[in-house]
Amino acid sequence: MPEKQNSSKVVLVTGASSGIGKATSLRLIADGHKVYGAARRVELMKDLTELGAEVVSMDITVEEDIESCIHNIISKHGQLDVLVNNAGYGTFGPVETIALDDARHQFEVNLFGLASLTQKVIPRMREKNFGRIINISSMGGKIYTPFGAWYHASKHALEGWSDCLRIELEEFGIDVVLIQPGMIHTEFADRMFEPMLERSRNTAYERISSMFAEANLKLMANVDAFSPPEVIADVISKAIHSKKPKTRYAAGKMAKISLMARSLLSDRMFDHMMMSQLKKMIDKH
Numbered sequence: 001m002p003e004k005q006n007s008s009k010v011v012l013v014t015g016a017s018s019g020i021g022k023a024t025s026l027r028l029i030a031d032g033h034k035v036y037g038a039a040r041r042v043e044l045m046k047d048l049t050e051l052g053a054e055v056v057s058m059d060i061t062v063e064e065d066i067e068s069c070i071h072n073i074i075s076k077h078g079q080l081d082v083l084v085n086n087a088g089y090g091t092f093g094p095v096e097t098i099a100l101d102d103a104r105h106q107f108e109v110n111l112f113g114l115a116s117l118t119q120k121v122i123p124r125m126r127e128k129n130f131g132r133i134i135n136i137s138s139m140g141g142k143i144y145t146p147f148g149a150w151y152h153a154s155k156h157a158l159e160g161w162s163d164c165l166r167i168e169l170e171e172f173g174i175d176v177v178l179i180q181p182g183m184i185h186t187e188f189a190d191r192m193f194e195p196m197l198e199r200s201r202n203t204a205y206e207r208i209s210s211m212f213a214e215a216n217l218k219l220m221a222n223v224d225a226f227s228p229p230e231v232i233a234d235v236i237s238k239a240i241h242s243k244k245p246k247t248r249y250a251a252g253k254m255a256k257i258s259l260m261a262r263s264l265l266s267d268r269m270f271d272h273m274m275m276s277q278l279k280k281m282i283d284k285h
Contacts (some may be wrong), residue, residue, distance in 0.1 A: 182255025
């Protein structure tokens with residue numbers, strides 16, 4: 001049931017310059033909330049400003065940026081009701097060839113930066129005995145794919161971290177919600193394959209990673225294979241307005257069916273399914 005009282009919230013959305021973050025910001029503005037959109041690329045958020053949102057330049061890995069953002073919001077409103085932790089990216093490539101500094105940065109963005117921001121928001125929510133912390137995970141937080149070890153590890157970690165946080169904050173009126181997008185049309189995949197191919201070049205993984213990338217790029221050309229980011233924005237809106245939100249929402253192409261397959265199949269069976277799909281991609285070339 002949607003809340004009838006105090007329905008307008010002060011909301012911070014990270015990664016708001018494109019994709020799910022941009023779509024979510026637009027949806028929440030339309031819902032009547034006071035939206036703060038945070039990202040590094042402020043120039044891509046002019047449309048949010050024109051619609052009444054406040055835009056913030058923030059790198060989720062820079063403590064000074066995080067502290068400045070929270071201070072700005074609290075000084076103006078005295079509260080922050082909803083945090084949408086959306087900022088993130090994917091490091092793909094063979095485990096053997098990915099530099100550990102790259103792996104650490106994957107966790108800095110997808111987990112530790114998110115955690116730092118969340119730590120600074122929690123006290124304000126406790127004071128009001130209300131809050132929603134919405135963490136954008138992925139179906140990749142439960143399943144796995146070739147060449148995605150560090151990305152999947154960061155999302156698996158986010159799932160466990162969020163579960164613990166949910167229990168810790170329940171008595172303070174703060175809900176922690178995980179969103180598990182499936183195949184969504186964003187910049188994510190566009191930026192994924194070139195670094196993966198570079199990390200595989202002149203290695204034992206070059207051929208298979210090349211085929212994997214080529215097949216996926218062709219899949220990306222099929223508009224029907226992906227859901228628009230607005231699908232996730234709608235789910236986030238639902239989670240904000242629900243009196244008692246679910247702990248997890250899976251949405252978008254392949255999300256629910258992939259998560260169901262993972263829950264029903266053994267590790268070996270799921271491995272076989274994943275490799276069979278990869279081989280089919282390769283055999284088509």
